[in-house]
Amino acid sequence: MEAIRRQFVQLVNLSEQDWHNFSTKLSRQTFPKKAILLRKGQTENYLSFIEKGIIRFYIPGEASDLTFNFVFDNAFVSAYDSFLTQTPSQYCVETLSDTVLWRMSYADLQTVYRETSAGNTIGRKAGEGLFLKKSQRELSLLNETAEERYLKILRDQPRLLQQIPLKYIASYIGVTPQALSRIRRRIS
Amino acid sequence: MEAIRRQFVQLVNLSEQDWHNFSTKLSRQTFPKKAILLRKGQTENYLSFIEKGIIRFYIPGEASDLTFNFVFDNAFVSAYDSFLTQTPSQYCVETLSDTVLWRMSYADLQTVYRETSAGNTIGRKAGEGLFLKKSQRELSLLNETAEERYLKILRDQPRLLQQIPLKYIASYIGVTPQALSRIRRRIS
DNA sequence: CGCCGAGTTGAACTGAATCAAGAAACGTGG
DNA sequence: CCACGTTTCTTGATTCAGTTCAACTCGGCG
Helix, strand or coil: CHHHHHHHHHHCCCCHHHHHHHHCCCEEEEECCCCEEECCCCCCCEEEEEEECCEEEEECCCCCCEEEEEECCCCEECCHHHHHHCCCCCCEEEECCCEEEEEEEHHHHHHHHHHCHHHHHHHHHHHHHHHHHHHHHHHHHHHCCHHHHHHHHHHHCHHHHHHCCHHHHHHHHCCCHHHHHHHHHHHC | CHHHHHHHHHHCCCCHHHHHHHHCCCEEEEECCCCEEECCCCCCCEEEEEEECCEEEEECCCCCCEEEEEECCCCEECCHHHHHHCCCCCCEEEECCCEEEEEEEHHHHHHHHHHCHHHHHHHHHHHHHHHHHHHHHHHHHHHCCHHHHHHHHHHHCHHHHHHCCHHHHHHHHCCCHHHHHHHHHHHC
């Protein structure tokens, strides 16, 4: 719980009152490894904070999934596009490890936006942060080769390679597992 | 000016006071075709509303540019990542037609965020909207072929094909102009 | 022990990039 | 309004990175 509070204080100065208003709407839930948090076609009802765990976003396919995002400890997680528009999600969200979440429902978040002055600032900063990540991802997909994307992960998030099966990484950087295997051999 | 106001009223209920506070910080500027609004390496100082015009975002390259976004009339335009972080932009922004903008500086926007209750709601909704666009773009780049992306433009934004050189469209959908030419032949 | 999923490796195939050249459209100045 | 030069678009031939299909290894786990 304190981890969440620290995240929020980084974003905006929260009064004791605002924090209370916010935190009483959070509920703690645990999930085992390989649990599906949201199935394609369902509408996302939660904005969640990851106390502990690894989350994978993917579009399920006949032959193989298309994995396009990972999220780790101490970050927010949500099928945020489905959440914002309250329409069915195009993709699935699942845990890759045992996971602990603090969750707030869509309805409760709207209440926070209405009732607290800090709410909209938090919402704005959260949206801006997500926009920045997606912007970098767009440029990476258009501008870099699969090998460059792999090297960046190797440099910036090496733990990702230890904790996540390579076939998901391969999909994330936009190639088949075979092609990733060859990239790895070429490098080392 | 009224067009901007209509856009904002769609986002959030603006009091006469809030609108005044906001609108007095806007300045109108005109640009000819092919004008550079922001050069790579410069820091974006403006969030702008397009009264009229077409804008192109691109990463300049030795051989050819990498065009990754277009924006049209009655929308907001900014190198928003550079704007938010106030760090140098990785890309350029230029006009593709004669253009009229209403612009607000970074400093003035921060003042609006501090001084008006509606400011942060507008900021939140704007950030959410941009996030949604980038999310769709990410899935499109990962999930669809260049041909599918072209067909989508043909279906949803045919005017784009009339007003923008094909070489920019080619880059936007992620192929060379030669490949796009062959896609077009294959289809018709 | 045997099974199963993950990872690696090889060989053939494929779609797009690259290189090159010609045709069409556009703009500018006379 | 035409002539010229530049840019954009198209088409063909070659090359190349990555996919696909297939086989094999390795490491857990029932």
